[in-house]
Amino acid sequence: MENSLNNAPKDLGQNFWNDQYIAQSTGWDLGQVSPPLKAYIDQITDKNIKILIPGCGNSYEAEYLLEQGFNNVNLIDIAPELVQRLKTKFKSNSHINIILGDFFEHDGEYDLILEQTFFCALDPILRKNYVEKMANLLNNGGKIAGLLFSRIFEIAGPPFGGTREEYQELFKEKFDFKVFDACYNSFEKRSGSELFVVLVKK
Structure with a gap:
């Protein structure tokens, strides 16, 4: 698919990200659930919603x-090394679906997409x-929530x-801004450098 992640600048394709996991060069990894997303998850009452984490x-x-x-x-990532680890880690849990693939080529319908270090990993030419x-x-009224x-x-x-x-200019055509603060x-290491957003599909 044109403009997919694999067609981004060469060093940001599948091999780049896979090599980071092989080398354990994952400086973006917090080692825990992101506190803002934990707080957001805690206030969701419907446990049956379909969730994607790209x-x-x-x-x-x-x-x-x-x-x-x-x-x-539902999880999707482009790095085979990572996906194999996740499939092993969650192999006994039937409530999770782990996909090796390019987000831009993925098909599905979701109620909520959680954004945690994916947007910032993409070359800015791919933001639109x-x-x-x-x-x-996203389904009608579906949400992006994250950082x-x-x-x-x-x-x-x-x-x-x-x-x-x-970001306001980027999202305003397709989404309403429920939270944008x-x-x-x-x-702690990201304090003062993040926006928390909840964007609702128009």
């Missing part, structure tokens, strides 16, 4: 969702495609940052 990484959020009784958790794909994957960096990084990414104004409960 660019899922080590999936602490997925593990927490399962612990809290959610029964339709990201918004379009998110809207296509966006509200800072510009001095060193070329990933991660890639951005500004509040940039400076994050008050970020993981």
Whole structure:
């Protein structure tokens, strides 16, 4: 598919991300569920909603969702090494579906998509495609909930940052802004550099 993750600049394709997991070079990994997402998950009452976590990484959020009784958790990542680890880790749990694939080529219908370090890992040229794909994957009234960096990084990414104004312009056509605020409960090392967002598909 044109403009898919595999067609992004060469060093951000499948081999790049797979090599990071093989080398355990995962500096973005918090080692725990992200505190803002944990708080968001805690207030969801319907445990039957269909959830997707794209660019899922080590999936602490997925593990927490399962612990809290959610029964339709879906993960997708482009790195075969990671996906194999996750399939081994969750092999006895029937409430989780783990997909090796490119987010931009994925088909499905979801009530909620959790955003945790996926948007910032994509080359910025793919951001419009990201918004379009998110809207296509969500049911009517479906939501994106998660974190966006509200800072510009001095060193070329990933991660890639951005500004509040940039994100508003990017999402406004397809989504309503239910929550779009400076994050008050970020993981300590990211304090002061994140927005927490809940975006509702129009």
